[in-house]
Amino acid sequence: MSEREKNIVMFPFMAQGHIIPFLALARHILHTCNSTTTSTTYTITFVTTPLNAHIITSSLPPNSNIRLLQIPFSGSDHGLPPHVENTDSLPYHLLHKFLRASLCLKPSFSKLLSDLISQQHGRPPLCIIADVFFGWCADIARHYGVFNAIFCGGGGFGFACYHSLWLNLPHRNTDSHHIMIPDFPEASTIHVTQMSDLLRAADGHDTFSMFNREVLSAWSKADAILFNTLEVLDRTGLKYFRRKLGRPVWAVGPVNLSIDNQAHAEKEGGNVSDMCTQWLDRKPAKSVVYVSFGSQNTISTSQMIELAIALEASCKNFVWVVNPPAEFDTNSEFRAKEWLPHGFEERIKESNRGLLAHKWAPQLDILSHEAVSVFLSHCGWNSVMEALGHGVPILGWPLAAEQFYNAKLLEEEVGVCVEVARGKSIVRHEDLAAKIELVMNGTEKGTEMTRKACEVREMIKNAMKDEDGLKGSSVKAMHEFLSAATLMTAPSRSGPNN
Ligand code: UDP
Numbered sequence: 001m002s003e004r005e006k007n008i009v010m011f012p013f014m015a016q017g018h019i020i021p022f023l024a025l026a027r028h029i030l031h032t033c034n035s036t037t038t039s040t041t042y043t044i045t046f047v048t049t050p051l052n053a054h055i056i057t058s059s060l061p062p063n064s065n066i067r068l069l070q071i072p073f074s075g076s077d078h079g080l081p082p083h084v085e086n087t088d089s090l091p092y093h094l095l096h097k098f099l100r101a102s103l104c105l106k107p108s109f110s111k112l113l114s115d116l117i118s119q120q121h122g123r124p125p126l127c128i129i130a131d132v133f134f135g136w137c138a139d140i141a142r143h144y145g146v147f148n149a150i151f152c153g154g155g156g157f158g159f160a161c162y163h164s165l166w167l168n169l170p171h172r173n174t175d176s177h178h179i180m181i182p183d184f185p186e187a188s189t190i191h192v193t194q195m196s197d198l199l200r201a202a203d204g205h206d207t208f209s210m211f212n213r214e215v216l217s218a219w220s221k222a223d224a225i226l227f228n229t230l231e232v233l234d235r236t237g238l239k240y241f242r243r244k245l246g247r248p249v250w251a252v253g254p255v256n257l258s259i260d261n262q263a264h265a266e267k268e269g270g271n272v273s274d275m276c277t278q279w280l281d282r283k284p285a286k287s288v289v290y291v292s293f294g295s296q297n298t299i300s301t302s303q304m305i306e307l308a309i310a311l312e313a314s315c316k317n318f319v320w321v322v323n324p325p326a327e328f329d330t331n332s333e334f335r336a337k338e339w340l341p342h343g344f345e346e347r348i349k350e351s352n353r354g355l356l357a358h359k360w361a362p363q364l365d366i367l368s369h370e371a372v373s374v375f376l377s378h379c380g381w382n383s384v385m386e387a388l389g390h391g392v393p394i395l396g397w398p399l400a401a402e403q404f405y406n407a408k409l410l411e412e413e414v415g416v417c418v419e420v421a422r423g424k425s426i427v428r429h430e431d432l433a434a435k436i437e438l439v440m441n442g443t444e445k446g447t448e449m450t451r452k453a454c455e456v457r458e459m460i461k462n463a464m465k466d467e468d469g470l471k472g473s474s475v476k477a478m479h480e481f482l483s484a485a486t487l488m489t490a491p492s493r494s495g496p497n498n
Pocket of ligand 1: 020256295359360363379380
């Protein structure tokens with residue numbers, strides 16, 4: 001590594017919803033920093049397990065300045081199915097076990113960093129950017145004198161609620177249905193149905209509470225926190241973390257919508273992408289509902305059937321990413337007969353009203369297509385940013401973790417979402433169809449949601465602007481973070497500190 005090279009080590013949790021924004025952050029940093037006139041070259045060392053490294057390699061262009069380093073992980077040592085290295089084929093009920101298993105990466109990460117520094121003749125990397133679940137990297141980084149940050153691919157508000165609720169157990173009820181969110185005057189209470197089963201059952205002594213206490217408390221040891229959000233949209237949550245952690249909190253996103261990342265998504269393309277785009281090309285503008293519950297979550301068979309009836313009854317076009325319902329194995333082949341109403345697949349094929357994508361669809365391509373009117377989403381933060389970045393309002397169906405609080409922010413504060421269902425609640429097709437029509441049939445509410453989503457699209461464009469010397473708030477924040485890392489990586493700080 002030359003004196004002019006600055007290496008950043010990135011270490012995401014092993015799940016698509018984490019790896020995707022980390023890779024987007026990597027590309028965004030390289031694009032914005034290496035294309036300026038300075039003589040410094042930034043490089044990224046991306047740390048992940050062998051299977052994930054293999055998957056990522058195929059999406060990296062040659063000479064991309066992103067180098068992959070592998071860290072060993074054996075799922076079966078932790079009672080997980082053999083060869084599990086990410087959440088792609090992991091049944092949802094094993095997610096917390098997988099998360100706890102990730103704690104075993106500590107010694108290997110420490111060794112990897114030590115080897116990396118030796119290879120660079122004792123020069124430490126500029127900084128380590130670790131996942132929200134890898135806050136423990138702060139201790140290792142400090143040991144080697146390396147500046148370290150946590151990158152949260154989620155939003156400020158959603159994670160603030162999550163952080164506060166998990167770190168303040170047992171919960172305090174205000175009545176039989178409402179829970180206090182401590183340290184959070186602006187949001188104050190949530191309904192009990194806005195808590196995942198794990199959070200509702202948590203008493204502070206169960207294994208997942210202990211895991212969360214360990215990883216979330218570690219945030220206060222990091223030198224900085226980065227959020228994949230923009231300041232103007234997410235002030236309440238960002239304020240919570242600034243006040244709570246007393247360290248720099250920078251909103252640098254949404255990085256998956258930076259110009260270079262959109263270009264990358266277009267190049268990724270492939271057959272499924274072509275098929276979806278060609279299907280959408282034949283539909284009128286603003287006539288399609290896009291339905292997806294992200295990369296990890298799914299709904300139950302009965303909910304799936306109600307949703308199918310609602311989509312059919314609403315007479316709207318739709319693209320639906322169908323995952324095996326919760327009662328089935330994550331790796332099940334598509335089983336229309338068991339998951340969908342009788343004759344549904346045949347009818348929608350014949351009428352050409354719907355496109356069913358099995359397990360995965362090119363989401364950015366779909367959301368950027370003018371035929372799409374609304375996104376029925378689980379409100380994972382990447383999905384939220386991708387929808388709003390294209391001016392698409394949201395029908396929210398949060399299923400887990402901080403998705404409930406993302407939906408709350410979007411509906412109550414931003415006005416771009418209407419919640420259609422929550423978690424495992426019983427859903428009725430009549431209610432789902434009514435909400436789809438509310439947004440798509442030109443009602444006052446639907447028109448207002450679309451107008452606001454377009455307003456947020458402009459906010460996002462402004463935040464990510466980087467042209468003719470004009471930098472948006474998120475780009476400026478990223479430069480501030482890199483300057484802080486450069487200042488802090490003074491020679492006195494480097495070298496093992498025992
Ligand atoms: N995604 C996709 N196609 C799919 C499902 C998901 O491209 O069929 C991408 C999506 O664009 C987003 C990420 O996977 O970038 C999902 O992240 P999110 O935070 O929305 O949800 P998670 O999967 O973490 O629950």
